[in-house]
Amino acid sequence: MSVNIWIxxxxxxxxxxxxxxxxxxxxxFSRIHPRMQAGLDAVPAAVLTTLVAxxxxxxxxxEFAALLVAALVALRFGLMSMFFAGAFTLxxxxxxxx
Amino acid sequence: MSLTTKLDExxxxxxxxxxxxxxxxxxxxxxxxxxxxxxxxxxxxxxxSLTVFAGASQMxxxxxxxxxxxxxxxxxxIFAVNFRHVLYSASLGRRISHWPxxxxxxSFFVLADPPYAEAERRAEQGKPITFAWYIxxxxxxxVCWQIETLLGAIFGSLLPxxxxxxxxxxxPIYFLGxxxxxxxxxxxxxxVLVSAAASMLxxxxxxxxxxxxxxxxxxxxxxxxxxxxEAKDETP
Numbered sequence: 001m002s003v004n005i006w007i008x009x010x011x012x013x014x015x016x017x018x019x020x021x022x023x024x025x026x027x028x029f030s031r032i033h034p035r036m037q038a039g040l041d042a043v044p045a046a047v048l049t050t051l052v053a054x055x056x057x058x059x060x061x062x063e064f065a066a067l068l069v070a071a072l073v074a075l076r077f078g079l080m081s082m083f084f085a086g087a088f089t090l091x092x093x094x095x096x097x098x
Numbered sequence: 099m100s101l102t103t104k105l106d107e108x109x110x111x112x113x114x115x116x117x118x119x120x121x122x123x124x125x126x127x128x129x130x131x132x133x134x135x136x137x138x139x140x141x142x143x144x145x146x147s148l149t150v151f152a153g154a155s156q157m158x159x160x161x162x163x164x165x166x167x168x169x170x171x172x173x174x175x176i177f178a179v180n181f182r183h184v185l186y187s188a189s190l191g192r193r194i195s196h197w198p199x200x201x202x203x204x205s206f207f208v209l210a211d212p213p214y215a216e217a218e219r220r221a222e223q224g225k226p227i228t229f230a231w232y233i234x235x236x237x238x239x240x241v242c243w244q245i246e247t248l249l250g251a252i253f254g255s256l257l258p259x260x261x262x263x264x265x266x267x268x269x270p271i272y273f274l275g276x277x278x279x280x281x282x283x284x285x286x287x288x289x290v291l292v293s294a295a296a297s298m299l300x301x302x303x304x305x306x307x308x309x310x311x312x313x314x315x316x317x318x319x320x321x322x323x324x325x326x327x328e329a330k331d332e333t334p
Contacts, residue, residue, distance in 0.1 A: 004142050007169045011159060011176040012149035018183035020206040023191030035322045042321025043189040044218045045289045047182050048277045050297035050313035051211070055270035057298050063267050070271050074278035083117040086271035
């Protein structure tokens with residue numbers, strides 16, 4: 001087998017370890033401290049924000065407008081409307097500005 | 099739960115995952131195309147999507163394969179990009195630890211960003227997270243990811259100008275929508291602001307992919323350190 005295949009399989013194992021590891025560690029505690037609970041409740045907002053923020057940092061006007069429109073639509077409507085509104089804004093502005 | 103209810107739940111999960119699937123589709127195609135460009139065989143490209151199933155880390159892996167880096171370093175880099183999953187795992191584990199072991203093992207295998215976020219969203223809406231629903235989310239994403247990888251690998255050289263279509267920026271829009279969706283949670287705004295600032299700073303000073311773990315950790319520590327709101331009543 002080529003070395004590529006070995007690397008891919010090792011990467012797959014490493015990735016699965018990250019996906020199961022947090023639970024394995026946490027399930028050893030019989031009781032979760034309220035502070036830990038609060039930290040875990042912060043996970044979605046904290047992690048997902050880091051996936052957006054650097055992209056906003058390098059964004060041009062079209063990208064920035066798309067994020068703004070998406071954020072505003074998200075205040076009133078569901079995820080699906082928000083997503084398509086943002087995508088539509090982005091594509092439209094890029095077509096106009098290019 | 100009857101079989102038809104399970105099927106309904108499965109389909110509901112798959113539908114929930116539609117925006118995420120649309121948002122990530124260009125990346126699946128792109129991964130397939132770049133994999134071939136970087137000297138992967140079609141089999142290797144598909145094997146990586148089948149077994150790793152984590153878009154960003156697969157791209158980083160490809161980048162390094164092209165540079166003839168030591169194999170162990172490639173694996174460590176992929177591990178670093180995927181390290182945020184440890185947090186997802188700890189967080190989701192609380193909700194599914196009563197499921198049979200094989201269901202948990204399978205669920206953690208497909209625990210990419212969208213399944214985690216959708217599960218948290220559903221929990222927040224007060225709806226139950228069943229295995230059938232969750233695996234509907236995961237299967238939708240997983241199966242489409244494989245098809246995209248294969249199509250990208252075969253037809254990659256025919257891909258049109260992706261910049262004009264905005265595909266490179268669809269995932270940030272989707273992730274922003276998810277972040278907005280959690281705005282009713284306690285301490286949401288300070289957590290988002292601190293995570294954003296910390297990740298931007300880390301992005302500039304330390305570099306990718308560490309900005310994800312550093313930014314996330316800053317937000318989580320803040321979330322844990324701020325005064326607790328009626329914590330006694332909240333813990334089950």
